[in-house]
Amino acid sequence: MNLFLWGALPYIAFTFLIVGTVVRFLYFERNWTTKSSEFLEKKQLRIANPLFHFGLLCVIGGHVVGVLIPKTWTAMMGIDDHMYHQGALYMGAIAGVLFIAGFLLLMKRRFTVPAMKANTSTTDKWLYLFLTLAIFSGMAGTLLNASGFFDYRVSIGPWFRSLLSFMPNPSLMEGVPFMFKFHMLAWMAVAILFPFTRLVHCLSVPLNYLTRPFIVYRKRDKF
Numbered sequence: 001m002n003l004f005l006w007g008a009l010p011y012i013a014f015t016f017l018i019v020g021t022v023v024r025f026l027y028f029e030r031n032w033t034t035k036s037s038e039f040l041e042k043k044q045l046r047i048a049n050p051l052f053h054f055g056l057l058c059v060i061g062g063h064v065v066g067v068l069i070p071k072t073w074t075a076m077m078g079i080d081d082h083m084y085h086q087g088a089l090y091m092g093a094i095a096g097v098l099f100i101a102g103f104l105l106l107m108k109r110r111f112t113v114p115a116m117k118a119n120t121s122t123t124d125k126w127l128y129l130f131l132t133l134a135i136f137s138g139m140a141g142t143l144l145n146a147s148g149f150f151d152y153r154v155s156i157g158p159w160f161r162s163l164l165s166f167m168p169n170p171s172l173m174e175g176v177p178f179m180f181k182f183h184m185l186a187w188m189a190v191a192i193l194f195p196f197t198r199l200v201h202c203l204s205v206p207l208n209y210l211t212r213p214f215i216v217y218r219k220r221d222k223f
Helices: 002-027 043-068 071-076 081-112 114-118 122-144 156-164 178-196 198-203
Strands: none
Touching: 002 156, 002 178, 002 198, 043 081, 043 156, 081 114, 081 122, 122 178, 122 198, 178 198
8 A cells, every 4th residue: 555655646646637737738728727717706816816826836935945855955055954944834834824824715715705606616626625635734744743853854855756756765655644644645636636627727828928919009089
């Protein structure tokens, strides 16, 4: 089971994420959309959207530093374990609060505004479920590890990098606390669902706007 969860399942999730996204873009481009709901409700969105996306960017940045960058690299820059843990704890807590606040407001908007609720598909509901599990398990893991008893940079970090180098080492996950394992599994579920949901919009960059000719407007002629 350990071999499947931490050696095979991540690649299954990556395959769904990459292949599913490419197939959707090439063959179902008309469905490549956020299903924008701004016209259904704007007041709550003005507050929730910036909070969620700013918090998300901060959380992603923290994961990049904590998981993709080896511990030896930060040590070479003069960042010891205590300094790193304190920075990750306090900055991560602030980013997490913003992220969760924005997410909860978006969920409230999604399921309490009648027009929004009617515009929510079954796939959306599964997505929100696993996003909720992933977000709150990540925050719970951070808070439970406030004392710094568990160093994920010597287990989860090397494990994830071993996946990227196609030399998986599932044994690195054996001593990882349950909450962190649950967090990893929840994000794998999100990765599998990704190509079939509105999340694909995060891969869309409107670069054509940089070279598109200006749209000329003029006053309507009066007769």
